[in-house]
Amino acid sequence: MKKITIVSLTLSLFMMGLCQRLHSQSYYQNPTLKGFYPDPSICRVGNDYYMVTSTFEYFPGVPIFHSKDLVNWKQIGHVLNRPSQLNLDSVRASGGIFAPTIRYHNGIYYMITTLIGTKPGGNFFVTAKSPTGPWSEPQWLPKEAIGIDPSLFFDDDGKVYYTGNKKPVDQAQVTRYRQIWLQEVDLKNKAFVGERSIILEEGALHGAENAEAPHLYKKDGYYYLMVAEGGTFENHAVTIFRSKNIFGPYEGNKKNPILTHRHLGLNYPITSTGHADLVDTQNGDWWMVLLAVRKYGGLHYNLGRETFLAKVEWQDGWPIVNPGEGKVLAQQLKPNLPAFNITPENLRDDFTTDTLFHYWNFLRTPRTNFWSLSKRKGYLRIQLEKEQITNLVSPSFIGRRQQDTSFLAETSLQFNPKKENELAGMVLMMNNNFQYRLEKILQNGKPHVQLIKRYKGVDEVVNTIAVEKGDLIMGIHAKGQDLDFYIKQNGTTQNLATKADGRILSVVNTGGFTGVYVGLYASSKGVKSSNYADFDWFDYKGL
Missing domain, CATH: 2.115.10.20 (Glycosyl hydrolase domain; family 43)
Structure with missing residues (x-):
């Protein structure tokens, strides 16, 4: 009797697994x-x-x-x-x-x-x-x-x-x-x-x-x-x-x-x-x-x-x-069609290829070669340009779509600001008037990271943290409409904001026909500069 029970249980588990596999093969997600x-x-x-x-x-x-x-x-x-x-x-x-x-x-x-x-x-x-x-x-x-x-x-x-x-x-x-x-x-x-x-x-x-x-x-x-x-x-x-x-x-x-x-x-x-x-x-x-x-x-x-x-x-x-x-x-x-098994583009980009992955985009038509994958192998180099992402221009910005209601995005940045008008970092944005920006800057001669909230075209400094020289990791963790912004340096994580309101980026508030982008950004804020920022990698994960 015990053997029959074990066999029945094993068969039930097998059929359950088979049904789950068939289910996953037969249905698609919108x-x-x-x-x-x-x-x-x-x-x-x-x-x-x-x-x-x-x-x-x-x-x-x-x-x-x-x-x-x-x-x-x-x-x-x-x-x-x-x-x-x-x-x-x-x-x-x-x-x-x-x-x-x-x-x-x-x-x-x-x-x-x-x-x-x-x-x-x-x-x-x-x-x-x-x-x-x-x-x-x-x-x-x-x-x-x-x-x-x-x-x-x-x-x-x-x-x-x-x-x-x-x-x-x-x-x-x-x-x-x-x-x-x-x-x-x-x-x-x-x-x-x-x-x-x-x-x-x-x-x-x-x-x-x-x-x-x-x-x-x-x-x-x-x-x-x-x-x-x-x-x-x-x-x-x-x-x-x-x-x-x-x-x-x-x-x-x-x-x-x-x-x-x-x-x-x-x-x-x-x-x-x-x-x-x-x-x-x-x-x-x-x-x-x-x-x-x-x-x-x-x-x-x-x-x-x-x-x-x-x-x-x-x-x-x-x-x-x-x-x-x-x-x-x-x-x-699913449609009654042969399965199309594809290898999606890597959500993590280590910038080791000769060209950008298809999911990367620019704002408006780029008229300068402000970015490079060859000047430093294994890095994306972004030149600081005068244009700013708050204006209707083509700034030094490379971004990808937010595709999940909850996600984690991180990048490794190497950037030494030389003047207080120079900045580089990450941006989460709907358009030029609705944004969150994590920016490494120079303040009182020392490097800092600041979080800027831009709502209806007005910038607000949410927080500023002093950092050491050298590379650091910037991150955004979205849990629905709750946004955490942080940096990591020398094994230590520091939060610039927790549960910041993502609703300011909703179409209900921003209007328009597009969606949120997360990306990399650098600017010299209206002043010509020869400085640049190097990004070692960028990682995006839907949660």
Whole structure:
């Protein structure tokens, strides 16, 4: 009897472990791209999937990802990775690159997007024969390409159509109302052809706000127009319309919106669902990529708008998102696709490579070679420049997205400030007006580290600690919205702040369309300097 019990227990434990393994293999976690990766657009080429997202004021612009299973994504580069492709000089926070669309046709990849707040600005596209590039210089469309969120549709007859949004001629009554327009476009000559058609005069609701992100698809003899409505925050929604004629009239789905979380209340942890794109798999299944946000620490979110994945089924000629659920799920069954096993880029960077990992970004377009991986092997050297991270400039800053509600970020810094205007260290920031900065400085002729809290454009010194000469470790430990800032030197840890309020970096307070970055920063505060800071390593861990 005892042997039977032991065998039964062993079998139960085995089956439990097997079920756990099957469970982990069969389900995926949302978001599929964590952190500030909004406005996803996707295309399939054979068995391969490619996706791009918005980048606003960050450079390089438009990260491009590759997947074979729609769940695991490997970044293969940036579409706009040369200054000649992307001028972000002096662009405002949350200006720059809006809502790219990626499409593939006859051996060519196309990415079309909007550049806001700088010159030249407007709508343009780039092309490449390979998704890894090189991508072409911008092909600017004429000024008649008004509005944001352009998309391209390649019809069966070889014609190409452009969709975008626009303000009505008379904007007096509804200030945020937008129309969706369509026109044939000659991409070779960068010119529009024929008449422009307003294919969506109103959204799913009378006077719907911010109709945008229009994408066209063709299925079973119908043209489907999918748009976002309600603005990109809590009232965001996805709606869909169809017509037998590409120019309309388009009938609305009586079940619109096909996706929204606005009815789930402010406390629901996933909110602001919208700005979606559809893709069909090689097996005939359909999926939707979209943006949404994760709230934490109350009605706050610091990570920005992230990329999520949802199942789509067609019923009675219309798409249904996650049938039986009707909402985006934190966990659900994986697509019926071969597993795409990737090796992610190291979250710890020892700066031993010849180039920066793809996850590193600059603010605006860097016009000087202020950083180097070769001047001191195994270190990232950042030159002190006059520009400051509190201004709308391109400072000596290299950062990466915050991707987790709780995280640990540390770096090892070697820096000897020679004047009191010189500084180097770490920054946790939403934009130029909302930041926490750990800075090594010179004060009264001696080295110190100070913690600066910047809120609504005003700096406040939270704490200052004297340090010894030589290298030191700077760290940020985020436990939800509680932030600890500290330094380590000679085996001793000193806190500059514990449980500092991370909510000052939430979009609720800062506004805008981006997410929090954590990174490395140096400045000589308006004075020319030949000094520099060396960073031995940078480590980021989600907790």
